[in-house]
Amino acid sequence: MSLVVAKFGGSSAADGIQIRKVKAIIDGDPDRRYIVVSAPGKRFSADSKITDMLYLLKTQVDISAPYEQVLQVVKERYLGLEADLGVNVGIAAEFAIIEERLKAGASADYLASRGEYLSAKLISAFLGYTFVDAAGLVLFNKKGKFLHDETNSALALELSKHDRAVIPGFYGSMPDGSIKTFSRGGSDITGSLVARAAKAKVYENWTDVSGFLMADPKVVENPKAIKNLSYKELRELSYMGASVLHENAIYPVRLAGIPINIRNTNNPDDPGTVIDADDRVHEGQLITGIAGNKDFLVIGIHKNMMSNEIGFIKLILSILEDYKVAIEHIPSGIDTVSLVISKKYLDDRLGDLLEELERKLDADSIEVFENMSLIATVGHGMASVQGVAAKLFGSLTEAGVNIRMIDQGSSEMNIIVGVETKDFETAIRAIYNAFVE
Numbered sequence: 001m002s003l004v005v006a007k008f009g010g011s012s013a014a015d016g017i018q019i020r021k022v023k024a025i026i027d028g029d030p031d032r033r034y035i036v037v038s039a040p041g042k043r044f045s046a047d048s049k050i051t052d053m054l055y056l057l058k059t060q061v062d063i064s065a066p067y068e069q070v071l072q073v074v075k076e077r078y079l080g081l082e083a084d085l086g087v088n089v090g091i092a093a094e095f096a097i098i099e100e101r102l103k104a105g106a107s108a109d110y111l112a113s114r115g116e117y118l119s120a121k122l123i124s125a126f127l128g129y130t131f132v133d134a135a136g137l138v139l140f141n142k143k144g145k146f147l148h149d150e151t152n153s154a155l156a157l158e159l160s161k162h163d164r165a166v167i168p169g170f171y172g173s174m175p176d177g178s179i180k181t182f183s184r185g186g187s188d189i190t191g192s193l194v195a196r197a198a199k200a201k202v203y204e205n206w207t208d209v210s211g212f213l214m215a216d217p218k219v220v221e222n223p224k225a226i227k228n229l230s231y232k233e234l235r236e237l238s239y240m241g242a243s244v245l246h247e248n249a250i251y252p253v254r255l256a257g258i259p260i261n262i263r264n265t266n267n268p269d270d271p272g273t274v275i276d277a278d279d280r281v282h283e284g285q286l287i288t289g290i291a292g293n294k295d296f297l298v299i300g301i302h303k304n305m306m307s308n309e310i311g312f313i314k315l316i317l318s319i320l321e322d323y324k325v326a327i328e329h330i331p332s333g334i335d336t337v338s339l340v341i342s343k344k345y346l347d348d349r350l351g352d353l354l355e356e357l358e359r360k361l362d363a364d365s366i367e368v369f370e371n372m373s374l375i376a377t378v379g380h381g382m383a384s385v386q387g388v389a390a391k392l393f394g395s396l397t398e399a400g401v402n403i404r405m406i407d408q409g410s411s412e413m414n415i416i417v418g419v420e421t422k423d424f425e426t427a428i429r430a431i432y433n434a435f436v437e
Helices: 016-027 050-062 068-085 091-103 108-127 148-159 187-198 231-239 247-256 312-322 350-361 380-384 388-398 421-435
Strands: 004-008 032-037 165-168 171-173 179-181 202-207 228-230 260-264 273-276 289-302 336-342 365-378 403-408 414-420
Touching: 004 016, 004 187, 016 032, 016 068, 016 108, 032 108, 032 187, 050 068, 050 091, 050 108, 068 091, 068 108, 091 108, 108 165, 108 171, 108 179, 148 187, 148 247, 165 187, 187 202, 187 247, 228 231, 231 247, 231 273, 231 289, 231 365, 247 260, 289 350, 289 421, 312 336, 312 350, 350 365, 365 403, 365 421, 388 403, 388 414, 388 421, 414 421
Parallel strands: 004 032, 004 202, 032 165, 202 260, 228 273
Antiparallel strands: 171 179, 260 273, 289 336, 289 365, 365 414, 403 414
């Protein structure tokens, strides 16, 4: 019997209306046997996501501020869902346990995980499926490192006991049984893990958009949809800001050769975007998509005879490691190296980092270029056609955008340019118009 794993995001679990759409989708295909769910998201623009409120609840407790009102709002949201769906999963009793553990110093991971836990409880009862807790199945070691193989074995064994089940996303557990969460959006990862363990024919990821678009619709008006995408292209686009799917959700299904289908809960007839291992070149299409991210800075280091100094790059990397700073890209020349860094790693430590670099590197000059943005143009078709780079750079020149950095991967599947943040939207529109319009 073929099998489909379907993951439904927060917008799909936001209220009773959305959950009934979820049920209709599941009932429409008997192969949808394992369902992964997120915590309820926003019901309207001014609403709050449950996960945000649970993190706020933890903050209130940590600073000894009144927390009861926030807890009551979250509780009433779930009680409302329980009544609306006509099920009884003991929401009131669950919140009594949550409050007791909250007073006893429950971790932020535990509190945040209750969003998915209770969502899965409600939806499993509404569907008539078995509830299977992710704790004890999605496994982390004592240092918090995710355990791929152990998780796959544990999930495969447990799922084999259930014909149909709902599993909460976003969290698992440590060896001592304490709850450990993935980063935000981690329910996508859980869905991917379940798909691999169940040997699914496809992993459906249901959200509030009909798959991937070739560019951000907030920047480009009515961008074209992407019907097919390779794992490699998805990885590049997700990393650079295309946020339909968590970037770490790719590995488990890619390992198992399972395609991902991004679908829209509000438009279930739309086929969405299919992501698989096929590194195809789409007919008449040089690029697959454009994505970008803001808030970078570049540290430019110049030192005469740098190329002859063995271990110079290693020394730079060791300094950044000490500061726990990751590098996005390292364009270099004979006597220069540029460190492209996301500002999120630096906080207020940039001055200290520069002092350390100056002290240990004995460089001739170190300059900082702030307000930088990176834009990735991605597509397998780029490698087989001459003049792609010239077309890209020409479009930016015509738009009056100054290119501050260029980086191209060895696969020739992407070209990344660094531009000033003020030119970010202009640059994306120029590239899109050059290759698509």
